Amino acid sequence: MDELRNALGDLAEGWEERHGRRLYCAVSRERLVEAALRLLGRGLRFATASATDMRSAMEILYHFSIDREGAVLSLRVTLPKEDLVADSLAPHLAAAEWIEREMAEMLGITFRGLTDTRRLLLADDWPAGSHPLRRDGEVPG
Numbered sequence: 001m002d003e004l005r006n007a008l009g010d011l012a013e014g015w016e017e018r019h020g021r022r023l024y025c026a027v028s029r030e031r032l033v034e035a036a037l038r039l040l041g042r043g044l045r046f047a048t049a050s051a052t053d054m055r056s057a058m059e060i061l062y063h064f065s066i067d068r069e070g071a072v073l074s075l076r077v078t079l080p081k082e083d084l085v086a087d088s089l090a091p092h093l094a095a096a097e098w099i100e101r102e103m104a105e106m107l108g109i110t111f112r113g114l115t116d117t118r119r120l121l122l123a124d125d126w127p128a129g130s131h132p133l134r135r136d137g138e139v140p141g
Contacts, residue, residue, distance in 0.1 A: 004066075004073055007042055011035045021071040024061075029086045032062075032077050036089050039064045044073065046089075049099045051107050053135045058084055058109055062096075079109065081136070088114040106133040 001023055005015065011034060014026040027035045040046070044064040051060045062075040077086055088111035089096035100111045101120050108131040122132070131137055 001069075001071070001073075004039070004042065004044075007038050008035055011038070021069070023071065023073045024076050025073060026076045026078070029077050029079060032075065033087050033089060033092060035075055036062060036064075037092060039073065039075070040093070046093055046095050047072065049089075049096060049103070051103045051109060053107060053133060054078075055135055057081060058107060060086065060103065060109070062089065084108055085110045085112060087112050090114050105131070107131050108134060108137075 001017070004023070005012070008025055011027055011031045012025050013028060016024040018024070025035070044066055047063045047065045049060060049062045051058055058079045058081065060077045060079070062077075064073045064075070066073060079086060086109065088100055090100055090111070091113045097114065097116060098120065100114050101116065101118070103109045104111060104114070104117065105119055105122055108129075119126070
């Protein structure tokens with residue numbers, strides 16, 4: 001874990017460790033892609049991503065597996081509700097495309113550089129601008 005802390009260096013805005021096998025690194029949206037590429041360059045494997053509506057902000061976690069250690073490092077990006085835009089990892093990491101599409105569809109996050117923005121889960125006639133996992137939105141029907 002110390003090696004990863006050093007690798008991310010000045011990109012990290014804060015660290016949190018849980019249970020010895022979960023490490024969270026806060027990064028700014030502007031440095032997200034650079035941080036992810038550093039992790040991939042160190043042999044970590046992208047596992048998945050998740051996002052949570054925290055009422056006043058959205059939190060995105062990009063989870064990277066450290067297979068040899070049986071551990072996970074998650075990059076944490078917090079976006080204010082009034083500016084839900086982040087750079088997409090998909091142009092650099094194809095495995096991120098579908099989960100970013102889901103986050104866009106279900107939470108209303110815009111990913112710059114994500115070229116395929118077709119819906120994955122919602123019906124074609126679902127109202128534009130309505131995101132079912134948002135705490136502040138109304139779900140039709």
